[in-house]
Each structure stands twice: as structure tokens, then as C-alpha cells.
């Protein structure tokens with residue numbers, strides 16, 4: 293039987309009256325790249341925060357490589373590398389110092405620390421600029437630095453929440469290239485959320501679509517496209533799954549955020 297990296301059974305979480313996650317059953321197989329897709333507010337981040345033990349243990353059951361998040365929180369944390377949506381690198385530290393901080397946080401043994409930090413920086417292509425302050429890095433380099441932070445403890449499961457949001461196409465390709473490379477070398481499992489359908493199509497072995505706290509579809513990108521018709525794209529699958537389209541509220545939210553950021557840059 294295929295080993296499961298993550299197993300969620302009837303998982304739920306509510307914020308007050310909002311059912312953010314409403315009865316999710318989800319299996320991520322060991323070694324695969326699994327994409328969790330859905331519009332803004334679908335419940336992806338809440339699901340990920342439960343899997344990574346950052347929210348109190350939920351009704352239902354979640355296991356990570358067979359360990360229950362409710363009873364084996366520390367054991368689960370040791371298996372996971374997590375890159376959250378929010379910035380997790382410190383601009384005032386060098387690239388190396390940022391990664392070294394995570395090595396200490398994750399209890400990488402002192403005698404291995406330097407080689408592990410170097411290895412993680414090398415894996416994301418930042419060894420040459422490791423002594424520069426992270427504040428001088430481009431957006432794509434910062435994302436790769438955050439990847440190195442998550443990789444330094446050699447996790448079996450890498451969890452990435454919108455790893456390429458706000459990056460230009462070249463920087464996005466750079467982030468994915470590194471993820472793929474590390475995965476090929478280590479056999480690590482990757483659980484990722486993204487709004488970029490083309491990325492999900494190209495890089496995910498299987499995907500699940502989420503809408504209003506529930507999973508609406510799951511399968512390989514090819515299976516999901518084929519279920520709609522010979523010429524269907526993953527955008528079409530997304531539209532069908534959410535009953536809306538990419539110009540709906542979710543996309544508008546992103547456009548507004550981008551416009552706000554552009555304005556902020558001009559003002560800054």
C-alpha cells in the first residue's frame with residue numbers, strides 16, 4: 293500500500309460562525325507534489341495550518357507520516373518544513389544568519405549545523421550571496437531563502453503556502469526549479485497552495501480543489517481536465533469547481549492587492 297504523508301479525515305475548523313474548513317478528507321501520498329487550489333477564503337491556509345500543528349487539534353483526524361497531530365505534535369513538527377504566506381525571513385540578517393536561525397530552532401545538531409546551512413543555501417542557489425543582508429535580495433531570492441530555511445532540517449514533508457505569489461515569471465520558475473531539484477534528490481513530499489493554474493498543471497502530481505471549506509474535486513491535472521472535455525484547461529476546472537470564474541471575487545482581491553502594492557512602492 294502507498295505510504296501516506298498526510299491523511300485528513302473529516303477535518304473541520306470554524307472561526308466564530310465562519311466554517312473555514314468543513315469536513316475535509318484528503319490524502320497526500322509520500323513523494324508526490326500535491327496542490328491545494330481554490331479561490332481566496334476557500335480554507336486552504338486553515339487546512340495547512342492544521343496539518344502543520346499551528347492551529348489547535350481539530351475535530352476529525354490528521355496524521356503526518358502516521359503520527360497524529362493531536363497527540364504527537366512535536367514529532368509531527370520535526371517532519372515538516374513550512375513556508376508560510378507571510379514573510380518569514382529577517383531583512384536585517386544575512387542569508388546565512390537567517391538559515392542558521394532556523395537550524396537552531398529546529399535543533400539541527402551543532403556539529404552538523406554549518407554543513408546543513410551551506411547545503412540548504414546551495415540547494416536554493418544562494419550560497420554565493422549568503423553573506424549579504426536579506427534586505428538586499430530580490431523577491432525571488434527571498435522566497436528561495438525562505439525555502440532554504442524550511443529545508444535546513446531535512447523535512448520529509450515540505451509545506452508551501454503560495455510560494456510564488458507576487459513574483460515575476462522568471463523568479464517563479466526559479467522557485468519551482470529548486471523545489472523540483474530538492475525533491476528529486478531527497479524524495480521529499482510537497483504540499484503546496486497556489487493561485488497559478490499553469491503552475492499547478494505543470495508541477496503537481498495531484499491536485500485538490502477547495503471551495504467554501506469543502507473539497508470539490510481531486511485527481512491528477514490530466515484527469516481533472518479530461519473530465520471536463522478534450523480542450524479543457526485547469527482554469528476551466530477551477531471555474532467549474534467553484535461555480536464562478538477567475539475574474540470573480542478571488543481574482544479581484546488579488547488585483548486589488550497588487551494595485552495597492554504598486555501604489556505603496558510609488559509612495560515609498
Ligand SMILES: Nc1ncnc2c1ncn2[C@@H]1O[C@H](COP(=O)(O)OP(=O)(O)OP(=O)(O)O)[C@@H](O)[C@H]1O
Pocket residue numbers: 307310311312330331332333334335336337338339
Ligand atoms: N484568524 C481568522 N479569524 C477569523 N476568520 C478567519 C481567520 N483566518 C481565516 N478566516 C476565514 O476563514 C476562511 C478561510 O480562510 P483561509 O485563509 O483558510 O482561506 P484561503 O483559501 O487560504 O484563502 P487565500 O487564498 O486568500 O489565502 C475565510 O472566510 C477567512 O476569512
